[in-house]
Amino acid sequence: MPRNPNNSKPCSYPNCGRPKHSRQLCVGHSSMIRRREDLRPLGRPKVTKVDANGMVHCPECQQRLSADSFRQNLASKPGGFATYCTPCVAKRNEARRLSRKAAQ
Numbered sequence: 001m002p003r004n005p006n007n008s009k010p011c012s013y014p015n016c017g018r019p020k021h022s023r024q025l026c027v028g029h030s031s032m033i034r035r036r037e038d039l040r041p042l043g044r045p046k047v048t049k050v051d052a053n054g055m056v057h058c059p060e061c062q063q064r065l066s067a068d069s070f071r072q073n074l075a076s077k078p079g080g081f082a083t084y085c086t087p088c089v090a091k092r093n094e095a096r097r098l099s100r101k102a103a104q
């Protein structure tokens, strides 16, 4: 489906106001749909914080890693970094892939 750049209406979830991503919903809400979760209001976007030493905490491996270990996640979090470090993201993606495979 071609994207319509003139259609700048935000997410259709009440009071969400985030930019629309797909199916009339923002990134957060469309991923809830994909995960078959009930839609709930998204909190304020979490911006992964870089500390004074340029280190970012990864909640998955519980380590402080340099910001270089995090992919910047500009689509969903302007100016922010990915929630998890790149190796953890890869691990999580792999786990998800395997569980999807197992479910088939």
Ligand SMILES: [Zn+2]
Pocket (backbone or CB within 6 Å): 011, 012, 013, 016, 017, 018, 025, 026, 027, 028, 029, 042
């Ligand atoms: Zn939304």
Ligand SMILES: [Zn+2]
Pocket (backbone or CB within 6 Å): 058, 059, 060, 061, 062, 063, 084, 085, 086, 087, 088
């Ligand atoms: Zn990590």
